Amino acid sequence: MKLKIFSGSSNLPLAKKICDSLNMELGNLTLKKFSDGEIWCKYEESIRGDDVFIVQSTNSPAENYLELLLLLDAAKRASAGRITAVIPYYGYARQDRKDQPRVPISARLFMDLIVKAGAQRLISMDLHSTQIQGYVDVPFDHLYSRPTFLNFIKDKDLLKENTVVVAPDMGSVPRARSYASFWNKKLAIIDKRRIAHNKSEIMHLIGNVKGKSALLLDDMVDTAGTLCTASEKLIDMGAIEVNALFTHPVLSGDAINRIKESKISNVITTDTIKVPENKKFNKLEIVSVSGIFAEAINRTHNNESISKLFF
Secondary structure (H helix, E strand, O other), X not given: OOEEEEEOXXXXXXXXXXXXXXXXXXXOEEEEEOOOOOEEEEEOOOOEOOEXXXXXXXXXXXXXXXXXXXXXXXXHXXXXXXXXXXXXXXXXXXXXXXXOOOOOOHHHXXXXXXXHHOOOEEEEEOOOOHHHHHHOOOOEEXXXXXXXXXXXXXXXXXXXXXXXXXXXXXXXXXXXXXXXXXXXXXXXXXXXXXXXXXXXXXXXXXXXXXXXXXXXXXXXXXOOHHHHHHHHHHHHOXXXXXXXXXXXXXXXXXXXXXXXXXXXXXXXXXXXXXXXXXXXXOOEEEEOOHHHHHHHXXXXXXXXXXXXXXO
């Protein structure tokens, strides 16, 4: 099968970087909208019998999901040999369980729709809830941004003797622990209670940050409420500086202003979500995960193991 990569409109720059890493051209695809907002798509080249990878992050607006479903359906009806959905950021992942009456399990619903539309394999990165992989019966490759971050921090010499790795909530503990273990650094944990959607209250700090350089680790930042509140708590507890590192820059609402006005010194994130120019600011450093996705796509196409990417 011939390898072909196509991209939806949510993160075209990342898809182009993936293709550049593989020394190939991005597939020719047309996406349009009717005057009433309906989405229309067409593959402008034959994909019959080809190994097709469709790159599309599913961040807001919700039309990004609909666009992905249409692209998958079109590929299936065009007789693609194999169809893989490459979803750098998997949206609705926070709604992964029924935690109160009369609510949907949205993460499961969208996964079902993706497979029903035609995806025979899925590739994503740093899922908010790793159990989402079990929602489908097709192969699911869950990638990690850690190799990119580790290389960036090493190149920029950002790791200090007094660095302590901080998990901003209990859900982030496994991720923070893995970094702390790799660097042989101490781990601190913030005990957070969510009082409403996008609102949280910090209860306790487990660990010692006094006189330390704190590195906050999370999978995503949405409104930045947790991140900024955590940074204030760390400074109040004696940390001399706070740096933040997270994979998915959702950055909705007033997140940018919150971070700008916060006590966070540096913010490091990736390009799983396209950050528009008007959302970029001096504290923000964006590193690309295109190399990881390119290697995963190449190895998947050649039916090789991708375990090499996990270190």
